[in-house]
Amino acid sequence: MESDRKPLRPAVLAALSQVPEVAKQVRQVANAIRRDARRLAPKETGTLRRNIQVERVYDQESRSVKFLVGWGGKGWYGWMVEAGTEDTPARPHLVPAAIKNGAVAPEGGDR
Numbered sequence: 001m002e003s004d005r006k007p008l009r010p011a012v013l014a015a016l017s018q019v020p021e022v023a024k025q026v027r028q029v030a031n032a033i034r035r036d037a038r039r040l041a042p043k044e045t046g047t048l049r050r051n052i053q054v055e056r057v058y059d060q061e062s063r064s065v066k067f068l069v070g071w072g073g074k075g076w077y078g079w080m081v082e083a084g085t086e087d088t089p090a091r092p093h094l095v096p097a098a099i100k101n102g103a104v105a106p107e108g109g110d111r
Contacts, residue, residue: 048075052069
């Protein structure tokens with residue numbers, strides 16, 4: 001069955017993103033992604049797992065609140081583990097966790 005729903009206007013999405021109850025639910029999804037990504041991340045020293053974090057950001061262009069899940073601090077090399085390098089195979093953990101929890105990448109994929 002095809003959906004006849006029209007996409008929400010950006011102003012409506014921006015307003016919804018700032019409703020405390022909505023932000024709480026979105027943060028819960030982000031935390032679930034972080035938890036699953038930590039579980040799936042390869043463990044050699046544990047540094048990568050410990051440095052997967054959730055960051056709340058305000059996107060001025062879209063005027064909306066977003067929650068980003070990624071590697072911070074000493075886990076800066078997480079993207080190389082996720083995608084692989086010339087010398088090492090990919091060991092995805094963040095993308096599978098996001099897919100499992102129904103999340104989408106930000107437009108442009110820059111964060």
